Amino acid sequence: MAKRKKAEEILDEETKKKEVERSESEETISKIEKEKLSRENIESHYQPVFKQVANISFGVLSPRIVKKMSAAKIVTPELYDKEGYPVDGGLMDVRLGVIDPGLRCKTCGGKLKECVGHFGYIELARSVIHVKFVRVIQLMLRSFCRECGRILIPQDKIPKYKSYLSKIEQEHGVEAKWIAVKNIIDGLKTTTKCPHCKSKQLKISLEKPTTFIEGERRISPVEIRARLEKITDDDCELFGLNPIAARPEWVVLTILAIPPVTVRPSITLESGERSEDDLTHKLGDIVRINQRLFENINAGAPEIIIEDLWDLLQYHVTTFFDNSISQLPPARHRSGQPLKTITERIKSKEGRIRHNLAGKRTNFCARTVISPDPMLGINEVGVPNITAKKLTVPETVNEWNLNYLKKFVEKGPTKYPGANYVVRPDGKKKKITEETKEALLEEIQPGYVIERHLLDGDIALFNRQPSLHRMSMMCHRVRVLPYKTLRINPAVCNPYNADFDGDEMNLHIPQTEESRAEAEILMEVQTQIISPRYGLSVIGCIQDAISGNYLLTKRGKMLKEDAMQLLCSVGVTDFSKFPNKKELNGNEIFSYLLPEGCDYIGKTKSGDEIIIEDGKIVKGYIDSKSIGGEGEGLLLRTLHKNYGPAKTVEILHQIEKLGCEYLMICGLTSGLADEDLPDRATEEINKILTDAEAEVQEFIDQYKANDLEAFPGRSIAETLELKILERLNKARNAIGKVVKDHVDDKTNQTVAMINSGARGNILNIVQMAACVGQQALRGKRIEKGYKGRTLSCFSKGDLGTKAHGFVSIGFKQGLKPHELFFIAMTGRDALMDTALRTPKSGYLYRRLANTLQDLRVEYDGTVRDANGRIIQFLYGEDNIDVSRSENGIIDIERLNKLAK
């Protein structure tokens, strides 16, 4: 008993005591910060004193502590008196904190927002069980003697099990330990007798949610509490409870803590009516029933009535903690919608933990539609001027920038570039208006902070959801532009996975010097060029920028003057090294952008070699394999390696502009005629198709005659399917080859796009011009549909190519109805696949991120988790940062070539 007293004293001292009933950590934190936030402190230090929370302890509140930490005892279910003032001893008692402006808290004297609220308590007429602990209570009743309260394991065997149990706790958690204790007791032969006092034990069963039955008889919470009180502290520890944090009897409630008013604020409706929070409603029910129970007990009412009321009280307390217990009808509003009580507040994605604690919201952000602008630098973001006037950057006034900053204040909030607020050293914020402007200008002196409008070159964080990797949020430089969209260079579409079909993105303006420095050093676009996923460039040219450079370097030719004009528009100003020739070819123009001494050997998309020596393209041409994004542009990787991120971004931007500018000169048009094939080709294709058809028919005939030889482990029907599929695939590949041979990128700009790797695939042309091909559903030909056939226009048992989804004609010639139908089928299948995949992969990502988030590289090179446990002795077995390597390796062969 002495020990317990001491324990309670310890707990008393521990103000950051966490209580389960109100396990919202928010409040615990506010408790810790209570001192910091109290009125005097706020007034004397305008800046809060920052303290670090070292740890948070969890435990169960004992009745003593509930009383001790309470500011008021709640005795009446009434909330307000006639004047609308909170009733003393009611649930909205001003001692529990205030939610009305103008009132002062009677406990701490704080006004609204200053007082964080204080707990109250209700004395329950009869004790009730806490639902969240029912499982432990059940296990405890089964594991401890009903008479003497000792654990039902013989004294001599306790040491033996002790180590075994602690091992279980370490490996599988406490819950497993409790069950293990129960299993040990069940396994003992003397189950029905207490090994200590030899009294007989009865079977205890739980009638969900909160009724315990021993043998035939129901045991009341009062009895349960009495039994749990008898358990010794040593036995508690053996069982798996910490008697200091949670004495067994505390799980049966004798008094109930009432959360502060600030936790359950009421809302005033337009009509002036007050609408109370769900928790207040529930507490009102509890207080009301509790009063009635008191009265009935005092009046000596018959046992049945008391029992009924007691059950009702149990129900209300239970639903106060959790209103989604399957055995209980949920408590509802008058409108029939279930109340949101404590468990519902904490739980799930919209609950306190994941919504408010692990997820934060910010000010100083903007969100609109994005649109492309290739003239914008790769690390820039175009901000509409309206937005730039709303978003601000705080700048502290000192002697040297006083006049500079005064200019902003002078312009005020409406003229750009102006300022919106002036912050005095004591923390008072003053809005700049026409009226206050003069006074403020006079007042400003070093130490003041001016919240000025966004300027060109300011630092901003730019983000697009879903933020799947770190390149989804990068730091850009602001460029204030007219019109109303946020603009980005199309080269950064890849890392954001953005397009411009209506995508919206978010912009955040960091407000402190530290955050700006961190954003600039760690998150700016150029630092993110190389993906940590595969060590290649994610940022690169797309679309027109690629096809433009392709056409330029493959067969561009220009007069010297035109070439200079082109380069000039790209941003080249130094023409001192410009070759003195009358006419320049595309390679020479492109090479002018590359730095001297740049060597590169690579392959193009079609497998040709491209060689750059000393900054000159010696052989080959540029395509997506050199300058593309998403792990394609190897030239970019080389530039990054040799010249660093800043230079790479600069060159990349010039290359991009060059491509676009060149296309504006030479033009790029794609039209229906691009899908025309010469008659010769059409004939060839038809022949391939008829041949394939004939051969398939042959297979079918063989199959029908039972002549087909089955593949090992397959039936003949399956073999036939496989053979047909294979044959048709062969035919389609042959057609692809024919088409490829008959188009070229000189006359056909669709093909130019394909060959450059800018967009599209040769298959797209084949599908349009010649033959769509086999429509496959789950890796097989289309089978489903009517009985014995795919569609009603075919005869039953038709195994032919057409009846099972082979579309032998191109999109341009037009589809037959059944063909369209087959394509719609596979289209739907693909749609479903994506719809099902997204949530699945999202969940996988959440789980991975949650488990791995606290792994980090230590100073000794090991990878450890939060407990300090070593996961890897050397990161990735060689300590290489993927985003600093080339595709995850150090290329010895390249070094070998370089070494002279």
Add this chain to the structure above:
Amino acid sequence: MVHQDLKEFEGKLPELLIKQIEEICPASKIKKVAKMALKEYESSKIDPGESVGLVAAQSIGEPGTQMTLNTFHFAGVAEMNVTMGLPRIIEILDGRKTIKTPMMEIFLKSPYNKGKGIREIAMKLKETKVGEIIHEIQINLAELKILCHFNMDKLADLDLKISKVADSLGKAKGVAKEVKAKVEGDIIVLKMKEEGSINELYKLKEKIKNVPICGIKGIKQVLPVKRKEEFLIITAGTNLKKILELDFVDTTRTISNDIYEIAAVLGIEATRHAIIDEVFKVIEAQGLNIDIRHIMLVADTMTVSGVIKGITRYGVVSEKASVLARASFETPIRHIVNAALTGETDKLNSVVENVMLNQAVPVGTGLPGLKVKTTKEK
């Protein structure tokens, strides 16, 4: 033996790089290349405090949306269902005990790896039950007899004699007690030992069909295939332990895709390797590019404790020390209730808890602290 010029680089460069330098470079260049490699290696080392876990999670999670859901088929003619794409990755990372398509790749010792007699071997591996080689089964109600007509061709295929089948039937569990087996030509006659009901006879018939005759338990399908220059056997269903006991199997390369089986037979290090290999195989097949280091890190977290722990609330997450970290993942109430009963203390040394409290996160730039040397004021 390491080259003379490379000696000084040992311990400074990773072994793999040293090996590569030796293989690729001519002797005259070795020193120069090694120096360059060292310079590059030093500059590409990872920074302390780097949040490698999250980077790995992002690297695997981000391309997840690009993976297919469908189970694909084995390339070419020989078809066998294999779980691929996202479902397979989920299956591995979950640490599921039963996987959808257990498979083995059995490599063979010479001469079998040249394709000689591979079909016969394969057939012997396959678990065959009586029901599969039976041609017809008759029940004689009057005499309480079961007559099994065997398909002699299939028996010959499996290199079995009918007497042997009768023997194994006579020993089989659940069957042997009740019947006596007798061979009559290509028929096995089973007579019930005791008088039983007709119902029992029917039940017995079903039992007989399920008696394994030959092969290895769990191997449901076999497929000899040629890969590159070598023949190997691919099976549906696994039994790594039994297969490795066979003398014609190349035990160094034969592998199962069931990570739990590997853990039981070959141990945890092999399991880690198997996880890396299996995940990498899927990613490669999807045409995605993820660096192997990220997969290694995931495999390592799954296996550090010596047993396989999946990336689930029952696996790795349950081992976290922080109550709030566990609560922020799944089933928050349960974690908080248990923490209260055991009086746990959250030391706030991982990421989420500090996010919750608006404090610096102990990774990356949040990790280093400042220590100020103070002198006492006079």
